[in-house]
Amino acid sequence: MVDRLAGTAPATAAWAPVLALVFNAFVWGVSWWPFRHLHAMGLHPLWATAGVYLFSLACLLLVRPAALRHAVRHPSLCWLAIAAGLTNIGFNWAVTVGDVVRVVLLFYLMPAWAVLLAWVLLGERPTAVALLRLLLALLGVAVVLDSGQAGLPLPRSLPDWLALMGGFTFALTNILLRRLQAAPAESRVLAMFGGGTLMAVAAAWLGMQLGVAEAPVAPPAAFAYALGLAVAFLLGNVALQFGAARLAAHTTALVMLSEVVFASASSVWLGAAETSLRTWVGAALIVLAAAWSAWPTRRALRELPST
Template identity: 60%
Template structure:
């Protein structure tokens, strides 16, 4: 089999880099006084507006594929869970808990796609569960349970990420622009609704508008470009190669967080993270 061409690989690496470093502007916005839900609403609102202006036909495609509203719901919860968690939590811990794809995917694929788990799938499930047990264990804690909002958000986001992928596989024949619109729209509408319902909109930023607007604009452009890069690369490479390259997000997030002091590495986290990544790699390899 020939080696993948450089363009699609670079596109996927760019998308992984965007999400691996997204915690930096999100935490900067949090320090400037923006609640994570407000930041997510603004970022996805910007990405949504950019998509509608550049590709207005995507709206017609979404209207013709109303089933993609389920993708909007799953993708919206994915982005709320992940982005909120990396804003307030230990970045490495959050990313590892988010990448519990092997656990969630086994059950969802069986339930929604009729794909019965094989012995290999159950082995991956066991590895991932052992890994998350090690990551969740904290000194002095009797049981390895989620502790704090960031843990729960990361696990919820990871489950919804697996659900999003299963739904996209189920409706893979729908237009790519319509799928992107569904995902951006889900992030914008759901984060905005939660911000309104929780009272987060009542908190005003303590910094001048120009300070936080620059971070919001930068992240919105990066998210929009990352989505285009993902669709370009994923359409030109085998699914296994795409999934393998996307795991580099764990590396980007972990290295940047440790270097910038946003995460603490313990031996249990390293071993647990290695088991989670191993389970994901085994899921990629057919």
């Protein structure tokens, strides 16, 4: 019995990081539903986002109070805070008011943006294969945005623009994380949580001035519901940190694509998305481009540690 348990332990341990990433993808993939529920109760997704990240920020400072001191020593983390904050604003607002499948697909143009941003900010010239992936992703977006009418397939609604912005700033967040590796990990997480809080509050206030966001007038039950959402996001982030630290980057990226599956299946099942052949064709092209960008190269495989 001891030998059998010892033999199965490594397999269980090997699956744990993958399951952690799948849990994180599940939280993000179905997050549209609680955000919409809160919106119906009177809590705009911008205010809900601010509350979610304020809770996460408070928990981080409680567990790692030195994170704030480390963050002050790296003022360039402000750019990371802005990028991460805009990512959450774009995604959470878009899935609350838009077609979920369409929003998630436009958001997952992120690998294409990463090619261009790495070229500009990191000096990494894209290879012919990277440019081919970029064209494949852009073709998929064009198919998704095509309304079947005359004219260019351009974003035509607020959710479209928010999803594209969220994907762009998500790619920027990943690039900045690479540039800011000298900063302690806890200070980078602090910047992302702080950015999620401050940028959401700023956007909510500006939205109120422009008449596109409402003041938080939800009943007390809504704030208890929001607390549950905040706990789910915090656990998802912990799961992401656990899984990503134990798996190769390309494996993490591939597993995280399951978010598209969770979002699509849940939204179609609950009637929050419109499905058409055009949408599925565009989805196939975008997901193929994202999976291709995450697929390990021969060099990456050679660099993996032997077991």
